[in-house]
Amino acid sequence: MRHRSLLVLTTALTTTALALSACGSRDDKGGGDSGGKQTTVAIGIDAPLTGSLSPFGQGIKNSVDLAVKTANKNNEVKGVTFKTVALDDQAVPGTGQQNAAKLVADKSVVGMVGPMNSGVAQSMQGVFAKADLTQISPANTNPALTQGDNWAKGEKKRPFATYFRTATTDIIQGRFAAQYFYKDAKKKKVFVVDDKQTYGAGLAAIFIQEFKRLGGEIAGTDHLTVKETDFTAIANKIKNSGADSVYFGGQFPEGGLLSDQVKKAGARIPLMGGDGIYNPGFVTASGENNDGDLGTSVGYPVEELDSAKAFVTNYNAGGYKDPYATYGGYSYDAAWAIIQAVKKTVADNNGKLPADPRAKILDAVGKVSFDGVTGKVSFDQYGDTTNKQLTVYQVTNGAWKSVKSATFQD
Amino acid sequence: MHELPQTLLSGLALGALYGLIAIGYTMVYGIVQLINFAHGEIVMIGGFGALTVRLWLPDSVPLAAALPLMLLGGAIASVAVATAAERFAYRPLRDAPRLAPLITAIGLSIALQQIIWAFYPDAKKSRGFPQFQGDAFELTGSIHLQRDDLFVLAAAPLCMLALGLFVAKSRTGRAMQATAQDPDTARLMGINTDRIIVIAFAIGGAFAAVAAVAQGLRAGQINFEMGFILGLKAFTAAVLGGIGNIYGAMLGGVVLGIAEAASTTYIQHIPGMQQLGGGGWKDVWAFVLLIVVLLVRPQGLLGERVADRA
Numbered sequence: 111m112r113h114r115s116l117l118v119l120t121t122a123l124t125t126t127a128l129a130l131s132a133c134g135s136r137d138d139k140g141g142g143d144s145g146g147k148q149t150t151v152a153i154g155i156d157a158p159l160t161g162s163l164s165p166f167g168q169g170i171k172n173s174v175d176l177a178v179k180t181a182n183k184n185n186e187v188k189g190v191t192f193k194t195v196a197l198d199d200q201a202v203p204g205t206g207q208q209n210a211a212k213l214v215a216d217k218s219v220v221g222m223v224g225p226m227n228s229g230v231a232q233s234m235q236g237v238f239a240k241a242d243l244t245q246i247s248p249a250n251t252n253p254a255l256t257q258g259d260n261w262a263k264g265e266k267k268r269p270f271a272t273y274f275r276t277a278t279t280d281i282i283q284g285r286f287a288a289q290y291f292y293k294d295a296k297k298k299k300v301f302v303v304d305d306k307q308t309y310g311a312g313l314a315a316i317f318i319q320e321f322k323r324l325g326g327e328i329a330g331t332d333h334l335t336v337k338e339t340d341f342t343a344i345a346n347k348i349k350n351s352g353a354d355s356v357y358f359g360g361q362f363p364e365g366g367l368l369s370d371q372v373k374k375a376g377a378r379i380p381l382m383g384g385d386g387i388y389n390p391g392f393v394t395a396s397g398e399n400n401d402g403d404l405g406t407s408v409g410y411p412v413e414e415l416d417s418a419k420a421f422v423t424n425y426n427a428g429g430y431k432d433p434y435a436t437y438g439g440y441s442y443d444a445a446w447a448i449i450q451a452v453k454k455t456v457a458d459n460n461g462k463l464p465a466d467p468r469a470k471i472l473d474a475v476g477k478v479s480f481d482g483v484t485g486k487v488s489f490d491q492y493g494d495t496t497n498k499q500l501t502v503y504q505v506t507n508g509a510w511k512s513v514k515s516a517t518f519q520d
Numbered sequence: 521m522h523e524l525p526q527t528l529l530s531g532l533a534l535g536a537l538y539g540l541i542a543i544g545y546t547m548v549y550g551i552v553q554l555i556n557f558a559h560g561e562i563v564m565i566g567g568f569g570a571l572t573v574r575l576w577l578p579d580s581v582p583l584a585a586a587l588p589l590m591l592l593g594g595a596i597a598s599v600a601v602a603t604a605a606e607r608f609a610y611r612p613l614r615d616a617p618r619l620a621p622l623i624t625a626i627g628l629s630i631a632l633q634q635i636i637w638a639f640y641p642d643a644k645k646s647r648g649f650p651q652f653q654g655d656a657f658e659l660t661g662s663i664h665l666q667r668d669d670l671f672v673l674a675a676a677p678l679c680m681l682a683l684g685l686f687v688a689k690s691r692t693g694r695a696m697q698a699t700a701q702d703p704d705t706a707r708l709m710g711i712n713t714d715r716i717i718v719i720a721f722a723i724g725g726a727f728a729a730v731a732a733v734a735q736g737l738r739a740g741q742i743n744f745e746m747g748f749i750l751g752l753k754a755f756t757a758a759v760l761g762g763i764g765n766i767y768g769a770m771l772g773g774v775v776l777g778i779a780e781a782a783s784t785t786y787i788q789h790i791p792g793m794q795q796l797g798g799g800g801w802k803d804v805w806a807f808v809l810l811i812v813v814l815l816v817r818p819q820g821l822l823g824e825r826v827a828d829r830a
Contacts, residue, residue, distance in 0.1 A: 160637070160644050162743065306800055332784070333800030338749055339739035342530040342666075343784035344799045350523045363646060367739060374656055376664050396740020397651040 149463050150191045153178060153448055154213040154222030156206060156234070159198035162337075162363040165391055166226050169435030170248055171196050174223045176421075176428055177445035187453045190463060195219060199230050206230035210237035219243065220471050221448035223441055228252035229308035235270040242469040246447055247275040248440035251283055251385065251408065252312045256492040266492065272472055274493040276440040276447070276484065278408040278500060280309070282518045283384055284316030286500045287406045290514065291355065291382060292324045294502075295404070301329045301353035303344060303368060305336050305360030313384045314359030321357075329353035334364055341368045342375065349377035361386040366395020369403055380404060388436050393508055400505045404513075409484045410499050411512045412439040421483040443482035451475040525663045527781045533669040535777020536676035537738070540731035541754030542761065542769035543683070544602075544724025550700045550764035551720045552614070557625040558605060559724065560751020561632035562598045566729030567649070567742040568640055569597025574650055583650050587671075587733070594729035601632070602725030603718050611714070629747070636744040646743040649736035672734035679730055680770055683723065687766065692719060700764070753806075760810050762823020771821055779809050 155174050157167035171194075178192040195216060197209040206225050213219045214237055221244035225231055228250045235255070238245045247255075256275065258267040291297045300321060304314035311333075318328055329351040332344050341364070348356055349372070356372060358365045358381055365387035372381065380402045383392075388405035412418045418439055425434050434441075451474035455467055464470060479488040485497050501515040544559045573593030577586050609628050613621045636643050656664035687693035698706040699716045707713050735750065736742045753776065761772025783805035788797025796804075813821060 161745070162645055164644055303799075332798040335799070335803065337745060339735070339741070339746070340534055341799065342534070343527065343781040343802070346523060346526050346530060346781075347785055367741075370740065374664075374666055376656065376658075391645065394648055395646070396648070397653070398740065 156224035288320035310360035370398035531778030531781030535774035539770035539773025560747030564747035566598035567732035570594035762820025768822035
């Protein structure tokens with residue numbers, strides 16, 4: 111009985127796989143041999159488009175869309191029209207992996223932008239690596255994604271040649287935050303909370319290491335659970351620990367509530383976090399006042415960069431419903447890097463797109479170098495951005511305001 | 521040990537909230553032996569019902585004055601959904617194998633979440649919920665009572681008192697007890713058991729709305745996913761207290777809430793257990809407690825019936 115059901119399952123799976131691959135090979139013909147005519151290629155997008163992190167995800171999707179529209183309008187690559195294929199991962203790694211498989215199966219996809227969450231990226235990297243499909247994340251900051259699991263021991267090894275990112279890593283962000291907290295904000299005793307996720311726990315660990323190295327004291331550490339809303343027990347602990355500040359590794363839905371509940375518990379101390387909490391949703395998480403809370407984010411504020419003025423103007427003119435948010439500029443640059451790589455591939459192949467361009471585009475992405483929205487865009491040997499600019503933001507009168515922008519120094 | 525009173529107070533407020541939701545699980549289970557896994561979503565719908573009322577009212581109405589209307593709006597929404605679920609999803613399956621209504625409940629839970637996600641304006645992210653303004657009440661130097669916790673600490677005992685009186689004294693309440701004991705005999709005695717079952721779902725829905733308002737006030741926000749974790753915790757509370765017993769549900773909720781708060785605070789002070797303490801492990805300890813209680817008392821803390829049909 112057991113064997114028979116296994117047999118049925120295997121048959122079903124094989125049939126599905128065959129059907130899928132059949133679809134794939136049919137699609138093949140459309141892309142390749144359209145000689146002098148206009149070829150359409152797609153840039154995949156994967157981000158949390160629904161759910162609590164959707165304010166970030168929608169900004170990513172819209173910014174890639176803007177890059178694609180701009181490329182088409184300017185006829186950036188002769189003979190090639192770009193389109194987007196946007197998929198929703200709901201910040202769930204399993205969904206991200208399914209989306210990765212979908213993008214790989216769609217032969218018109220020549221590269222993809224996303225995802226937002228480091229944990230989701232881990233589940234997608236392997237799928238793209240097997241298909242030579244370029245992946246550029248505008249938001250992942252976990253170091254292991256580009257430098258391997260043993261990066262902390264100094265053994266840097268790039269695990270997947272197809273993975274790039276326009277965002278800086280948490281090694282830089284966590285240390286930058288610790289330096290600001292200790293030197294500029296003069297905080298000496300900090301309580302660290304993380305959300306047990308790849309991004310949050312990694313960022314918190316790097317922060318603790320650097321804060322201790324500088325001479326600061328860790329009043330205590332704790333962990334919370336994503337999607338819960340009651341953190342009063344942790345808040346009471348923070349208050350009783352006598353800490354003068356809180357550092358939170360995680361995302362804004364929990365970060366906002368944690369900050370509010372710490373303040374309600376009677377500890378009027380600031381909370382600091384990474385780019386995950388740098389979102390208007392952090393301030394509006396509940397009714398409590400968040401003034402004084404801090405957040406670091408990768409890059410300079412997009413509004414203040416000369417290179418970004420055109421982006422901001424075009425985005426606002428584009429009529430998008432959601433703001434470009436934290437990662438908009440990085441998403442635009444990520445998409446533009448793929449477009450530039452396609453341009454180079456086409457130029458190297460006598461002005462037309464090769465039949466299976468993915469490997470050649472991957473090769474070209476590693477070598478791109480252009481002035482993007484967020485500054486110079488290029489990648490190092492690990493696939494990390496060479497841009498190491500960061501900004502500290504503070505909540506002032508209910509809105510995030512930048513207080514310090516700098517290039518990270520060791 | 522100076523943080524003990526504060527830990528107990530926070531745990532009590534959280535536990536009372538779990539208890540209010542657990543009532544819905546336990547009443548339905550007591551009468552039809554069904555674990556209504558969609559009950560967490562009934563809570564969520566109650567929250568959105570209350571929020572809708574608040575948005576309809578002009579901003580000039582103070583929250584304290586709006587609260588009764590919000591409760592009413594939330595109760596109408598969740599009672600309507602709970603009774604509709606009974607009528608259209610569970611009643612046709614009443615004589616089906618026990619797994620069928622259970623799977624239906626899980627499907628219904630997903631469906632209700634997605635309906636709110638898709639059709640309630642701006643519900644794809646968290647919606648802000650009004651909160652009482654002002655600092656916490658300082659009872660003594662080290663104990664703070666949150667304004668928003670006051671609601672659940674007052675509402676939970678009142679609701680329990682009303683429910684206790686209703687079940688023990690009223691004709692319908694006694695008919696409920698009879699149906700719970702033996703539905704077939706109850707029907708032979710002239711009790712309309714279909715009506716009793718609907719009433720059980722309705723009471724669960726009304727309690728869910730109170731819990732949803734309490735949760736909204738405490739967290740300052742509600743979202744379409746909030747029912748899942750709350751429902752899971754409340755179900756645990758109902759089992760802990762003895763499923764089928766209404767006082768057990770409230771006691772189980774309070775015990776669970778205090779266990780969560782205390783394990784976050786204290787476990788890591790036990791020598792050698794530092795790694796196993798804190799907020800990341802509180803659910804583990806809550807379930808360790810549940811398993812220990814069920815080992816010693818399989819019927820739960822106050823359970824009367826042996827859990828032979830679960």
